[in-house]
Amino acid sequence: MDQARSTISKIFNGEPRSYTRFNLTQNMEGDNSQVEMKLSSDMDEEVGGNGVGEHAKHHPHQSYTTTKPQQRPPRNVCFMVAGIMLIFVIGYLIGYLAHRKSDVGSPACASAVSTNGEDDTIYQTETVSSLDWSDITSLFKSKLTQDSVEKSLSEFSSDSHQAGSPGDEALGNKVLKRFKDYGMDPWTDEHFVRIQTSPPSGANKVTFRGKTFAESGFLSYSALGSVQGAILYAYYGQMDDLRRLQDLNINANGRVLLVRAGKISFAEKVANAVSVNASAVLIYPDPADYSFDRETDLFGHVHLGCGDPYTPGFPSFNHTQFPPATSSGLPSIPAQTIRASTAAAIMKEMGGGNPPRGWADGGLQVYKLGGDDDLASVDVNNVLVEKKIHNVFGVIKGFIDADRYVVIGAQRDAWGPGYASSTVGTSLLVELARTITEMKNKNGFKPRRSIVFASWSAGEYGAVGATEWLEGYISSLNMKAFSYISLDGAVTGPTFKASASPLMYDLIQSTLKEVTLPNDPSKNLYSQVVGSNWETAVMEPMKMADSAYPFQTFSGIPSVSFRLTSDKDYSFFGTSLDTKKNLVINVFRVGALVKTAGEIAGNVALRLVHDHLLKMNVEKYSSLIRSQVAQINREVFSLQKSNRIPKTLKMQWLMSAMGSYSRASRRLLTLIQNSDLADTEQCRIINDRIMGVERNLLSPYVSPRESPFRHILLGSGSHTLGALLSHLAAIKDGSAGADIDVLRNQFALTTWTIQSCANALAGNVWEMDNQV
Template identity: 60%
Template sequence: MDQARSTIFKMLNGEPRSYTRFNLTENMEGDNSQVEMKLSSDMDEEVGGNGVGDHLNHNSERSPYVARKPGRTPKNICFMAATTLLIFIIGYLIGYLVHRKKDLAPSCAASKLDFNDDVPEAFHETRAAPLMDWDKVEKLLAQQLSVSNFDSTFREFASNSHQAGSPGDDALANKVLKRFKEYGIQTWTDEHFIKIQQAPASGFNKVVFKGREERPQGFLSYSATGSRTGAVLYAHYGQESDFRMLQGKSINVNGRVILVRAGKISFAEKVYNAAKLNASAVLIYPDPDDYPIGENTQIYGHVHLGSGDPYTPGFPSFNHTQFPPVQSSGLPSILAQTITANMATNIMRQLGGETLPPEWGGVTKLGNETDLVTVEVNNVLTERKINNIFGVIKGYVDSDRYVILGAQRDSWGPGFARSTVGTSVLVELARSISEMVKHEGFRLRRSIVFASWSAGEYGSVGATEWLEGYLSSLSMKAFSYINLDGVVTGRDSFKVAASPLMYSLIEGALKEVKAPSKPSVTLYDQVSGPHWEKVVLEELQMDDAAYPFLAFSGIPSVSFRFTSNSDYKYFGTLLDTEDKLNSATSSQTPQFAMAAAQFAGHIALRLVHDHLLRLDLQKYNSIIRSQVAEINRRVKTVQRYQPQLLPKALSVQWLISASGSYSRASRALAKDSENSDLEDIEMCRLINDRIMAVERNLLSPYVSPKDSPFRHILMGSGPHTLNALSTHLEALRLSNPEADADLFRNQFALATWTIQGCANSLAGDIWALDNEI
């Protein structure tokens, strides 16, 4: 630079009073050094005499100038001007190039460029427009998934012993973690100390009937313990309707030992229904007509009417957490034990009493007061450490928003259909999407989290404890959960249980994923068609891992499965092996697993690819309207026949108004989405946040997550739900002693405002509310 200045001096035949200095300074906020061009003068004093200095310094800051010496010719002045212009142009070009390079880097990232590093930085998208067409994304995913990969992954993750917290479970966790690291995705683990019930280590459980003692190996975790003696009473499947039939026959359930078949509803629901009528114990067996699995096959399960660790309801089971002793209200107060089909047959052959109703079979007897049986349960409550394993592929625009793909890792026995297939699908999706990002140029707009849960067999314990631990952040950032448990159990049909917000996504996936048994057609053409909702959709059950995500956390969730016309019979047994599953799929298990991965991958990638989340707010309109209409009808019925319970002044108009507010707000948001500028990242984010808030705002804020964890008023469980309001009205009409008119009116008012609050949130800004209440 000094040499250049000297040259200029010689050209101008004079000493430069003012010069241009290029200052290379490191930009600590950006990725590159920036060039600072600074004009300065060697003169600190003002120039007097001709008034030029006064003119240039009328402000506090002095402007640069070139002092003209006497005797300079016009030619010299032209040279000086030309040189100054040349230097200015060079400085401008350098500054332009440097700033242009800076603009290509993420504006929000603070990093330092290492010139010794030959590996280029990952490109971060700075606009809302996609970097890859959706059709290409689909093709890339299909190319990454293959039958041969699933064959090898099955072999890697198959295990004969991997109960929650066992060495086998830990070994599988390490394999999943190793795989995630190999794919180059960020990993972490989540440790919990949970309480589970196990079969007695030194003793046994037993059932004694008319002098014959049986010692079943199967058991039901979270049963009450002790010994009870009572008369046997057969109650079919143990559903509420079955018990109503018995009561209709004036049969007393109090103190009886209830014998029921497995199926229709969960073990926990069977025990809960019996406990409500003061039964002393429940015996559950697999009837050969429903479960052709062998007369001596043992069955395992749990009877907690809920999910998660029942000894830390509503809060996480972290180590050293000092909570007072507490337990879930869903824990049964009566004994529960499984027995084999052969044990059940020996009992039923000797029963007296009335003959079974024709619709129940009409062959054996119901049992009478002299058919005494003793049930003894000696399960042991133990503490186990479990680990959830996570990996994340981060998004390039909204990295703090994510979809979660999860699968349970543990099982009572081999658990091939229960856990091995789901874990394999999880791992293969992680590999496939990471390959698309690293080698195919795919850029996720939002993040994908891959989760491997433990203690799923005890009631989605690992998943629920994670939700409880991070509820405040998850409810704001996790916008969907896709469950991969039991995704392949047969080949004849396809079933989906999900939040209504995800129905449009499901339909789109059905139309684009090929049927595994007939690749020339889509799943939509093979198993559903235009009436796909009636054919494919089913109710989300409490023992499904997707249920707590939806009903407890307010995260739109989906669970799906390829199945047979008759359900897979080996869950909860030691016979859930690869051979049994191959028999159910005609030895096409890898093909169906690949199709399951494509279906889950389609939904996940759609959610992280598109500008706006494809969650259909209109689906809840019809559900809310139909339930409000049913409540309205039943309120009028009670007011007509039991006017002393519900006064005429009680109006359903406010609930109808809240329903209308939701309808208008959802339509307005749909219109905003259609008219939005997809290039505007901030606008898309605001709209997506409003969409994400819908499910969360349908959680009743008026009940405690500790006492009523499933707070969702449409999909949850408890007296705060709209379904419970309808049931309560029916109890009022029948003058049921358990009915409480004041309690109903309280829950009625709170449900009304919950819907209105959801509509208010959906509307967005406070001045955009349509609140008529």
């Protein structure tokens, strides 16, 4: 094309037309980029210097024979010039049209011109979308309307959709149809999972002082059978509560623990009871914590884990060869929920002393600890059944890194209507899919990376559907899925709270500053934050019962679970009273709050798929590691001073690994600050290093079947830094379970897990700073 222009210019002007070529080069020593500018005449000189002209210059004695050109008649010359001009005009038009077609036909890389405000230097960069961030957020907010959200809430509301039921399948088909309508080419995954349901009689039984109480509520995955023991009131069943009883010289061995619902999950309450050798657990909703009728049944599960506990570490596909194994998180004692009225009747007849201060602050008339003669019988006869469940998926594919994706997920099943627990999340899921699809198809939004929308089943049994999917595709998911956003239980009040990977804290903070309050568009959600430390006010530890927990601690995928809530927990989860009516009564302006929740999730997802570099701060883990290592160091120093542990156990290796991670994270931030965002390959390399942090904090030294939550900072098990601290506390207390050799092993494995993470974050092997 340029040659054609040059030739025509020579014909008319006799001189070539100069043009300018700009090359953006990266200055790795600072933030300023250098721009190289060359004229065509300079290029001609360079070409001549390397070609025939240079050859003639260095060989002056070489002779050349020249002949005088033959003269042509003026008429022939005119015809020749006219013919040449016609040929080049036709060539010019063909080249122009072909060039224009090429520009229009390439959706993945559009040219954008940027201007540096300081020196007005113009340079060319490569971008995916013609929309900037403010355009994208404005467009997203305009399309995610309250009317459309409320229509989806009505469409996906259902009175009965327990996991694997026809109601659950019907909702799944609705989600699938909506995804198809959006042109997302959706798909489904089938899993065959085992869950416990209520006994054939419809109720389990509790017998106390000759009176039998039939309880329609139940706890899936409880141990089965009939046991007896004296009832012991243990408040909320937390470990602190059980230690309080030990301080009062009350032995829980063989007792039936009566505990309140709340504070911690049902599974944790039962696991704590097992640790003190209790014979069974009865869990009731105290009227002080739950505002519903005293005859209301509670439902839940007691698997201290996620997924199908009868295929631990394996996906429950129909073709899977299942090993003869069960999850270590299954309880060994029966557990049963009882109504508040049953708890009141039992407590009224109990003996024993008065409970510790605060334990009697409830809604029952009488509170007693219980005596040795307060014998009760607990009969649990749940039925283990196999259910076929469906997970439903849709995808919006990215234009640059299509094989990198964020997953947005919502639980679809519920014990009853499940309006707050599942209907809100499912409705938000399909509305986010609709909105972002429209932005892509109609408004020119071109995400760099992909978004996967997932509707899970069997969430009420411990994120079973989600975990089975993770187990089935773990080898690719933890390499390609860079984040998970949970929509479960997203709206129960006006105040924002979240649990997330520390990598995502900065992204959450910026999101709060961009999403406005539903009742006051002049203010953002960040204005709700009380105090100078927003993380303390907003962020909470991610609990095992959280649906995002297996993504974070089993798969090493940075995750966020958020909710708009109130000071008092929504009391209808796990009951048949989780209805639209009760949510509307307890929460003002539900529709507006659901739209706000959608804006939060959408803002996080769009930022992750729009930016050249993932908005994740790897330095956040430096402070968390430093904090825990400092606690360990204090305990080790104290125990060595009192000769409880040998001085040969050195802290220097763990401290060195901590320093390696800190240095690697700082160097990556420096690289990011000096990176060329137009360099697609460099951005991908940096993003892969960011994505690897969470995955590399999973301990490689424990089995995912025996210890599935392998994250050494946020997970659960003997491999974690928290377990190391607990072991030091056990040595300090003189516990029989303390073992110095085990402690040394914990030190070694945690040290090398952190060091390995630091090595991977540093990049190539020749860039590592391994001081251990």
